[in-house]
Amino acid sequence: MQVLYAQSRDEKLGPDEVMKAYRTSVRNSFELYLFTLVYLLRIAEYAATDYTRRKAKHLPTDEDRAFSPRLAENEVVQSLSNHAELQRTLRAYKLDKVTEDDKVRQLYQELAKTDEYKAYLELPDPTKEDHINILVHLFKVCLGNEAYNDFVEDAYPLWTDDESLIVGAIKKTLRALPAAPDFLEEYRPSREATVEFGEQLLRLACREDKEYFDLIEPTLKNWDADRVAIIDMILLKMALCELTHFPTIPTKVTLNEFVEVSKTYSTEKSKEFINGILDRLMKILIKEGKIVKEGRGLME
Numbered sequence: 001m002q003v004l005y006a007q008s009r010d011e012k013l014g015p016d017e018v019m020k021a022y023r024t025s026v027r028n029s030f031e032l033y034l035f036t037l038v039y040l041l042r043i044a045e046y047a048a049t050d051y052t053r054r055k056a057k058h059l060p061t062d063e064d065r066a067f068s069p070r071l072a073e074n075e076v077v078q079s080l081s082n083h084a085e086l087q088r089t090l091r092a093y094k095l096d097k098v099t100e101d102d103k104v105r106q107l108y109q110e111l112a113k114t115d116e117y118k119a120y121l122e123l124p125d126p127t128k129e130d131h132i133n134i135l136v137h138l139f140k141v142c143l144g145n146e147a148y149n150d151f152v153e154d155a156y157p158l159w160t161d162d163e164s165l166i167v168g169a170i171k172k173t174l175r176a177l178p179a180a181p182d183f184l185e186e187y188r189p190s191r192e193a194t195v196e197f198g199e200q201l202l203r204l205a206c207r208e209d210k211e212y213f214d215l216i217e218p219t220l221k222n223w224d225a226d227r228v229a230i231i232d233m234i235l236l237k238m239a240l241c242e243l244t245h246f247p248t249i250p251t252k253v254t255l256n257e258f259v260e261v262s263k264t265y266s267t268e269k270s271k272e273f274i275n276g277i278l279d280r281l282m283k284i285l286i287k288e289g290k291i292v293k294e295g296r297g298l299m300e
Helices: 002-009 015-055 062-066 075-081 084-092 101-112 115-122 128-143 146-155 159-175 191-207 209-220 230-245 251-265 270-287
Strands: none
Touching: 002 015, 002 191, 002 230, 015 062, 015 075, 015 084, 015 101, 015 128, 015 146, 015 159, 015 191, 075 128, 101 115, 101 128, 101 146, 115 128, 128 146, 128 159, 146 159, 191 209, 191 230, 209 230, 209 270, 230 251, 230 270, 251 270
């Protein structure tokens, strides 16, 4: 949707440029996942630096003497620190040196002020679940930090769009620690989703843009096509493409998903508008035999 919107604003963008932009966006989403994960890892590892600093004090406090670097040295964090495939992937994406020491220290210090971290340090014999829970808490501390969100968005302008996806993926990763040897495979963009579906949808939407517009315009009734929000028109065209070219996707799924997207990216009234237009279009296309689905119940 975003690359089609960019194309609608710049007529010089041809199909090749649009596809390149799409592939870059897919890569950036996975890179953002890695960026988020490596920052959490570096903040957790900073506990070892904190331990060294405390031990080097000429007059350590009782708190300094009792401090444990367990946040850095526990089994779940070490499963990431010593994960060969993760470290190789970070190097491949040039993210192994990406973290800034000042930001890592500041976020660790914010964590250190929380009651949850203090309670974690006082546990006599923390379990794996305790280590995981404090990492999840650390992630929440980061997400609640305005400076953190600002510098992530500076590095990845689409952070706002991808945030819910990344937050879900990171929480799932943390809950599954210690990390399995192949854990990253679950989060890499799959060929089925990004190429067989995503690239095909984009290619067809570009190629049949005029055809979809000609289908949509008569259903607008009292609406002038020029008055339809650009995003709404793009979503309608994409929905038509999915309805007519992807036989394994149920019509109800297509309708619901594009209505949901409109709630986030378009106007307040867009969901009713898109729902109504797509409902009319589906009835016409089904009657004309242009929507064919494989499997029972996919036309419902």
